[in-house]
Amino acid sequence: MAVHDDCKLKFLELKAKRNFRFIVFKIENQQVVVEKLGGPSETYDDFTASFPADDILIINCRSPDSSRVRMKMVYASSKDRFKRELDGIQFELQATDPSEMSIEIVKARAF
Template identity: 50%
Template sequence: MANASSGMSASDECKLKFMELKRKKTHRFIIFKIDEKLQQIVVEKAGGPDESYEAFASSLPEKDCRYGVYDFDFVTEDNCQKSKIFFIAWSPDTSRVKAKMLYASSKDRFRRELDGVHYELQATDPTEMDLQVIKERVN
């Protein structure tokens, strides 16, 4: 089902990889990109379960938009091991206007298809999605 505002639909692989991240913990993160030729959102990269947040952040292109999900593990004040899934809409100021518009118009519907996301961030530069920002959101 295509997104009415942008014409972009999520590939089946997007939902499959997200389920693997959420249920099986086989991925630490997933980077999604819009393939304009296919008119579809596709998986660009999936990071293994041992990958760091830095590996995720460095996988985002410096001058192009992407969507990313990151499974953040942390310990609560009660000493409980927890995990929260973050959805990050990466839209750097240096990316093309058309790309920014395409990603912005496709985001809400795509985000809803990823059932189980706990937090959402919009970032235009790396400081807006710094590891410290992630930690502050879960506390």
């Protein structure tokens, strides 16, 4: 699975300049692409609201039970390469529904 250059550039921009609050990535046409850039004023609720209800997301590896098995396998096999491409990811959170990624859980993992 290829990682689009824009993913790396936006991630570096997030790390260095803090221009974004968050980035949501997805797999499209056999490569990882940027789905959404969260502006500096956006909140954690804005972040979670940007997730599709029944699709898989990469960075937090959210894989809802309603997702197709094939897509779960594609995302699972792509996750490690994607993390290697984006140097500096501090922690990983895997969740199958929003209750498993509450702000309290994220804070507990991050600190």
